[in-house]
Amino acid sequence: MTIKLYCFGESGNSYKAALALQLSGLDWEPVFVDFFGGAARSPEYLAINEMGEAPVMVDGDVKLSQSGVIQQYVTDKSGKFGGTSQDEKYEVLRWVLWDNHKLSSQAGMTRFLMNFLPEDKRPAEVIPFMQGRLKAAYKTLEKHLEGRDWIVGDGITNADISCCGYLYYPEPFGFDRAQWPNIDRWLSNISDQPGWKHPYDLMPGSPADRA
Amino acid sequence: MTIKLYCFGESGNSYKAALALQLSGLDWEPVFVDFFGGAARSPEYLAINEMGEAPVMVDGDVKLSQSGVIQQYVTDKSGKFGGTSQDEKYEVLRWVLWDNHKLSSQAGMTRFLMNFLPEDKRPAEVIPFMQGRLKAAYKTLEKHLEGRDWIVGDGITNADISCCGYLYYPEPFGFDRAQWPNIDRWLSNISDQPGWKHPYDLMPGSPADRA
Known part of the structure; x- marks a missing residue:
């Protein structure tokens, strides 16, 4: 099953989670949160994340927010990025x-x-x-x-x-x-890491879209 | 061996670590860092913690800083406060x-x-x-x-x-x-937790000392 990451390009906190997923080799895809259009403050989105923030990761029944928690999940699932001792x-x-x-x-x-x-x-x-x-x-x-x-x-x-x-x-x-x-x-x-992308290439949404 | 926590009363970040130690039942003692007297910016203290911050915990050979890391250490050592699943x-x-x-x-x-x-x-x-x-x-x-x-x-x-x-x-x-x-x-x-103390009672140093 493909991991979904609710995120948007301008969000460095989203980028931390997206980059961990991307460099881990896990199967994932970004889902655009229209933060600047107010989507993150909608009741629907607050039901996903009471903190009203991006990113949120959904992997089957697992739903996590806070980039550092998603990074820990990627580490637990992939064995990568957590340190060796x-x-x-x-x-x-x-x-x-x-x-x-x-x-x-x-x-x-x-x-x-x-x-x-x-x-x-x-x-x-x-x-x-x-x-x-x-x-x-x-x-x-x-x-x-x-x-x-x-x-x-x-x-x-x-x-x-x-x-x-x-x-x-x-x-x-x-x-x-x-x-x-x-x-x-x-x-x-x-x-220089294989698979690395710039935030605006890794996630949907950028200031250029609103220009 | 008694765990030492370098801390000072005014520091809420120190309090987070001190309170975890205190409520865990582990054997610990506070060591005063004279933050307002500049001690945390001294070369000696920066050698203990390059981030120039309190708290720092020392348990034998283990030296940790950042309250959340010390909390995790208390959890790993005591089995408490980390969640049950x-x-x-x-x-x-x-x-x-x-x-x-x-x-x-x-x-x-x-x-x-x-x-x-x-x-x-x-x-x-x-x-x-x-x-x-x-x-x-x-x-x-x-x-x-x-x-x-x-x-x-x-x-x-x-x-x-x-x-x-x-x-x-x-x-x-x-x-x-x-x-x-x-x-x-x-x-x-x-x-209401057994052993709880107010920050100024749990750790040395308070505004009253400088009044």
Whole structure:
């Protein structure tokens, strides 16, 4: 049975789940959620996910939301991306949690404010504040990647697939990979993986559709 | 061997780890990190935790950071708080990730800005913006707890221990439990657990020490 992922191209959180599915080799397909058309706030969608968020994965009777949970499911089903020892498992979880707390959460919000809100509704003071916090997160990641190809161990894990969630998008939010050589190299390591696709190629929906 | 938790009273993220240890019955003790005195940014502490954050748990040779990872370690060691089926395990992880993304992360930051920064350094526009986002998070939690004693299943799990991290503190950040009857009832369920303590009683350090 084909796994379905409810998602949309602009969503870096969806991308984390889609990329895990894609690189795992599991049989999956994306189902478009028209987030910008309000579909995620509809009663039908809230019945699928009370948190009103994408992505949601459906595999037969299993329905899961939160990208990190879907990544764990992909790991449990495919044996991939979870780390190769108990130490690595904890280390993968550490970076997935850190990403949810410090990196993707703030990058996603800042990108949304700067690109998907009308200019007159953008909270002017919030954007530089968030960019300052994000800079601290980039520093942490850049330092960790010094001398490493991957965040944990010797190969790609959910730590990488989580932390890269918003870092391939073209819309400006204050991240320029050229300024962070280790992050830049690591992003290339990920995009060199067989089957890798850019978020707007991997999932339906992009700003171009609404232009 | 006694588990050591590097923590400080004001840190809700530390509280999540301390409360899991405390309610698990494992042998543990807190070690004070003088965060407000700059200790967490010292080279010595950054060698313990490159993310420069509390808490950090040390159990013999095992050293872990990120509250959600420490909670998972407590679960692996004690058999408690992880859920009783595979479905519950995913559901616990879902709420822990949600908390890291939407609730504790933003509550902790807002409380910090409103209480631990000098008044003339507070970013005035950021605070109401974050409070608006937090209100959406309280709504999600309030709705989920309708008719439930616990976030997942029939007993306390890491989902509860994570989401309550900042909700017992007295400092104002825009959360008033009286406005959220289900959350209020659930917080009492947690504080009724044998061994429960308030953050300022469970961990060393509080604003009173610096007054």
